[in-house]
Amino acid sequence: MTKKQWLWFWLLALLFLILVCIFGKIDNMKLNSGSQVIEPAPVVKAVKVNELIEPAPVVEVAKKDLQFKIVKSENSVTMSGILNQKSDFDALSGSYAGLTNDGLSFDDGYENSSIMKLVVGLKDIFSKFKSGFIEYSDKGLIVNGIVSSVNDKELADLALDSVTDLNIESNIVVELPKPKVEHISKLSIVKSDDSIIVSGIFSSEAEIDSLVATLQRDGVSVSKRLCVVDSDLQENRWKILVSAVVDDFVNNFSKGTIQFDKDRFDISGETIVEGVKEKVEQAISENIADIKLEQDITYVKPKPTKEQIQSEINSILKLKNIQFVRATAQLTSKGKDTLNEVLKIFKKFPNLKILISGHTDSDGSKMFNLTLSQDRADAVKNYLVENGLHEENLTPRGFGEGSPLVKNSSVANKQINRRVEFTIQGK
Numbered sequence: 050m051t052k053k054q055w056l057w058f059w060l061l062a063l064l065f066l067i068l069v070c071i072f073g074k075i076d077n078m079k080l081n082s083g084s085q086v087i088e089p090a091p092v093v094k095a096v097k098v099n100e101l102i103e104p105a106p107v108v109e110v111a112k113k114d115l116q117f118k119i120v121k122s123e124n125s126v127t128m129s130g131i132l133n134q135k136s137d138f139d140a141l142s143g144s145y146a147g148l149t150n151d152g153l154s155f156d157d158g159y160e161n162s163s164i165m166k167l168v169v170g171l172k173d174i175f176s177k178f179k180s181g182f183i184e185y186s187d188k189g190l191i192v193n194g195i196v197s198s199v200n201d202k203e204l205a206d207l208a209l210d211s212v213t214d215l216n217i218e219s220n221i222v223v224e225l226p227k228p229k230v231e232h233i234s235k236l237s238i239v240k241s242d243d244s245i246i247v248s249g250i251f252s253s254e255a256e257i258d259s260l261v262a263t264l265q266r267d268g269v270s271v272s273k274r275l276c277v278v279d280s281d282l283q284e285n286r287w288k289i290l291v292s293a294v295v296d297d298f299v300n301n302f303s304k305g306t307i308q309f310d311k312d313r314f315d316i317s318g319e320t321i322v323e324g325v326k327e328k329v330e331q332a333i334s335e336n337i338a339d340i341k342l343e344q345d346i347t348y349v350k351p352k353p354t355k356e357q358i359q360s361e362i363n364s365i366l367k368l369k370n371i372q373f374v375r376a377t378a379q380l381t382s383k384g385k386d387t388l389n390e391v392l393k394i395f396k397k398f399p400n401l402k403i404l405i406s407g408h409t410d411s412d413g414s415k416m417f418n419l420t421l422s423q424d425r426a427d428a429v430k431n432y433l434v435e436n437g438l439h440e441e442n443l444t445p446r447g448f449g450e451g452s453p454l455v456k457n458s459s460v461a462n463k464q465i466n467r468r469v470e471f472t473i474q475g476k
Contacts, residue, residue: 112158112161113156113160114159114161114186114188115131115133115159115161115164115165115185116130116131116159116185116186116187117129117130117131117132117153117185117186118130118182118184118185119141119145119168119175119182119183119184120181120182121175121178121180121181121182121194122180123179123180125147125149126145126148126149127148127149127150127151128141128145128148128151128153129152129153130153130186131154131155131156131159132153132155132156133156133157133159133160134155134157135155137155137165138150138153138155140169141165141168141169144172145172145175164190164215167190167212167215170208171208174192174205175194177196177204177205178195178196179194179195179224180194180195181194182194189216189217189218190212190215190216191217191218191219192205192209192217192218192220193219193220193221194220194222195222195223195224196221196222196223196224197223197225197226198223201223202222202223205219205221206219235250236249236250236287236307236308236309236310237249237307237308238260238264238306238307239305239306240298240299240302240304240306240318241304242303243268243270244271244272245264245269245270245271245272245299246274247260247261247264247271247272247273247274248273248276249275249276249277249309250276250277250279250282251276251279251282252280252281252282253278253280257273257276261273263291263292263295264299287314289336290314290333290336290340291309293333293336294307294316294329294333297320297325297328297332298318298329301321301325302318302319303318303319303320303321303349304318305319305320306318312341313340314333314340314341314342314343315343316343316344316345316346317343317344317345317346318346318347319346319347319348319349320346320347320348320349321349321351322348323348325346325348326347326348329344330344330346355473358398358401358473359472359473362391362394362471362473365387365391365394366387366391366469369383369386369390370468371384371387371468372384377421378421378424378427378428380428380429380432385432388429388432388433389436392433392436392437392438395438396437396438399439399442400442401473402442402444402473402475403442403443403444403472404444404446404471404472404474405426405429405430405433405443405444405445405446405470405471406447406448406452407421407422407424407425407426407445407446407447407469408422408449408452408453408467408468408470409421409422409449409450409466409467410450410453410462410464410466410467411450411453411457411463411466412457412463415450418450419447419448419450419451421447421449422447422449423445423446423447424447425469426447426469427445429445430443444474450466453466
């Protein structure tokens with residue numbers, strides 16, 4: 050067959066197949082319409098009157114768990130996080146005084162009534178906190194805070210230990226309250242000899258330095274000891290009282306103490322200047338104001354200087370020479386009387402170091418006079434020791450005729466040169 054003949058053959062064959070399919074479809078449709086089977090109606094079961102029809106189960110969508118944080122500071126109580134609705138926050142506000150919203154959001158997809166009930170129950174613990182927070186998330190509760198007593202901590206720990214269905218982490222710290230200081234406490238200024246020690250509680254370092262500068266004088270050492278700074282102190286009444294007496298205290302007290310403790314001002318000590326006691330008392334009375342005053346100031350007659358003691362002894366010896374039996378070291382009764390007067394002065398100052406100098410006139414040989422002067426100095430020393438002076442403080446020394454006060458040109462002059470002198474040594 051030719052190529053053209055083959056082409057006609059396949060076209061005829063394809064047409065035949067199409068016709069077969071069409072007539073076959075028509076026959077099926079006729080068959081189905083003529084022999085359709087009618088399904089019987091379903092049998093309806095009779096339902097009894099008292100038989101309940103169970104509703105189809107409702108599938109609930111699980112709520113997300115809440116997450117929030119309540120923070121307490123010195124001046125505020127705030128809450129942040131996610132709650133179910135505003136009524137939950139309102140309920141907490143009624144329990145936590147001053148609670149404010151700090152970026153809190155509300156979503157009805159979040160809920161946990163049991164944790165809300167627990168947090169409301171923690172209000173008493175939270176009220177004891179000076180500062181702290183309660184934080185809840187992922188079935189865990191964190192309670193941190195600072196309380197003012199051991200009892201508050203124990204009560205808080207006991208309450209939290211009773212919760213068993215949560216993971217609880219707590220850190221409650223006891224911080225005992227500082228006592229409120231209303232006045233300067235135990236300001237103390239102590240003077241002893243040429244030194245002053247300052248101690249107490251002050252509002253600043255500058256206040257301490259100012260007081261030290263006020264007390265500073267030439268020859269006086271001022272030092273700070275146990276000085277504490279408390280910036281909350283406002284008391285300054287002590288400054289007025291100290292200013293009124295500081296000059297006399299530093300310059301005219303041999304020793305003393307100034308103290309200020311709350312509403313009490315004390316000043317005590319010894320002064321060697323007449324009239325200072327009365328002057329200080331007047332100055333305090335003029336500046337006192339609702340402060341209890343205690344004062345004990347004593348006037349003490351100042352001890353004489355070495356020069357004053359020496360002058361007093363010289364005055365006695367000028368009027369009453371220490372007499373001996375002629376050409377001997379034996380004291381006469383008048384000589385002993387004179388020594389007794391000198392002895393009274395020395396006994397007032399038992400630690401004085403004294404040089405006892407023996408002198409003669411020019412009668413006799415120099416060797417004799419030197420020996421005689423030494424013997425008389427020794428005799429005076431022995432008499433003073435027998436009557437209570439310490440031997441180690443007395444140094445006898447004979448000068449013979451080598452140190453006359455006047456020329457040995459007359460009986461009167463020779464009597465002047467025959468003498469025993471006392472010289473105070475050291476300070």
